Amino acid sequence: MTDHLDASVAPRELHAFIAALPKAELHVHHVGSASPRIVSELAARHPDSKVPTDPEALVDYFTFTDFAHFIDVYLSVVDLIRTPEDVRLLTYEVARELARQQVRYAELTITPFSSTRRGIDERAFMDAIEDARKAAEAEFGTVLRWCFDIPGEAGLEAAEETTRLATDDRLRPEGLVSFGLGGPEIGVPRPQFKPYFDRAIAAGLHSVPHAGETTGPETVWDALTYLRAERIGHGTSSAQDPKLLAHLAEQRIALEVCPTSNIATRAVRTLGEHPIKEFVRAGVIVTINSDDPPMFGTDLDNEYAVAARLLDLDERGLAELAKNAVDASFLDVAGKARIRDEIDTFTTAWLAP
Numbered sequence: 435m436t437d438h439l440d441a442s443v444a445p446r447e448l449h450a451f452i453a454a455l456p457k458a459e460l461h462v463h464h465v466g467s468a469s470p471r472i473v474s475e476l477a478a479r480h481p482d483s484k485v486p487t488d489p490e491a492l493v494d495y496f497t498f499t500d501f502a503h504f505i506d507v508y509l510s511v512v513d514l515i516r517t518p519e520d521v522r523l524l525t526y527e528v529a530r531e532l533a534r535q536q537v538r539y540a541e542l543t544i545t546p547f548s549s550t551r552r553g554i555d556e557r558a559f560m561d562a563i564e565d566a567r568k569a570a571e572a573e574f575g576t577v578l579r580w581c582f583d584i585p586g587e588a589g590l591e592a593a594e595e596t597t598r599l600a601t602d603d604r605l606r607p608e609g610l611v612s613f614g615l616g617g618p619e620i621g622v623p624r625p626q627f628k629p630y631f632d633r634a635i636a637a638g639l640h641s642v643p644h645a646g647e648t649t650g651p652e653t654v655w656d657a658l659t660y661l662r663a664e665r666i667g668h669g670t671s672s673a674q675d676p677k678l679l680a681h682l683a684e685q686r687i688a689l690e691v692c693p694t695s696n697i698a699t700r701a702v703r704t705l706g707e708h709p710i711k712e713f714v715r716a717g718v719i720v721t722i723n724s725d726d727p728p729m730f731g732t733d734l735d736n737e738y739a740v741a742a743r744l745l746d747l748d749e750r751g752l753a754e755l756a757k758n759a760v761d762a763s764f765l766d767v768a769g770k771a772r773i774r775d776e777i778d779t780f781t782t783a784w785l786a787p
């Protein structure tokens with residue numbers, strides 16, 4: 435990643451603090467979290483795929499010319515996940531990586547339509563993610579919850595299928611807490627998804643669509659108006675609309691900010707031009723997230739280091755950011771209090787003379 439605002443410039447002690455800080459991650463994609471090792475292993479298993487088998491070649495493969503190119507590459511990795519065992523392994527390994535970064539709680543965005551349409555049995559798919567979730571919690575202590583997202587560009591068939599999988603009591607996994615909308619935004623108007631979000635919300639799910647990542651603030655308004663968004667995935671272009679910023683701040687609708695992702699997909703030109711500072715200045719709740727970490731050459735720790743530089747934060751400021759994610763999460767009150775306390779205790783101990 436080339437940018438004059440290099441996260442590695444953050445002082446070494448701040449990196450150590452971030453690495454040990456208990457955190458929550460609210461915007462991270464399942465397939466987009468597949469490590470280079472897993473991707474190359476799966477690619478070797480499926481020689482018909484164009485995905486490189488050499489982990490080093492993946493760095494070039496994961497260099498994107500624009501958002502559409504990113505989605506093409508993303509789908510080539512989706513194509514590698516063909517069996518329930520692939521799904522289980524991927525989910526378990528994602529949890530291991532989150533635990534390594536002291537992530538206590540994560541809401542992982544999963545696109546079940548992409549797997550069921552490729553022939554994975556829906557029951558086996560749900561069992562695989564739930565099995566990995568329970569194993570990860572028992573073994574790593576990291577609590578995982580699911581957000582099922584509609585791949586919007588795949589149309590209303592995908593919306594119907596995703597809603598069915600998310601609301602059918604016989605299928606719906608225990609860990610499911612929210613409902614999303616991902617993929618390209620250009621040419622995919624948000625209002626058409628209102629009936630599907632209405633059904634998901636009626637079934638008790640929280641609304642967390644991507645919006646304003648690759649289109650203007652009107653898409654964020656649409657997500658709020660039609661999809662009743664409780665948080666916004668990215669929301670980057672909100673900065674262009676002061677009324678929208680004021681509304682997000684007043685309604686306490688948090689943005690799931692993923693700085694490195696925005697550079698990697700070329701949604702934002704440089705980190706120096708990222709609007710995160712404007713969000714904070716406007717009083718909008720900002721959470722820090724990694725999106726598709728190995729594809730973007732990042733991880734959550736690095737995103738916190740980037741945020742520290744962009745927002746000029748010290749340890750206490752970083753701890754507040756981490757607590758923003760806990761507060762904006764769909765954890766219950768006791769769960770939020772537990773992680774908040776852990777963050778405070780850790781920070782106080784770290785800063786003690």
Ligand SMILES: O=C(O)c1cccc(C(=O)CC[C@H]2O[C@@H](n3cnc4c(=O)[nH]cnc43)[C@H](O)[C@@H]2O)c1
Binds near residue numbers: 505587
């Ligand atoms: O699975 C299919 O067959 C399919 C057919 C047509 C279109 C799609 C998609 O558009 C899938 C998009 C996929 O991308 C995921 N994702 C990951 N990172 C991001 C992001 O930063 N912004 C938006 N979407 C993202 C998303 O979860 C979808 O699953 C699929």
Ligand SMILES: [Zn+2]
Binds near residue numbers: 461463616644667725
């Ligand atoms: Zn995303």
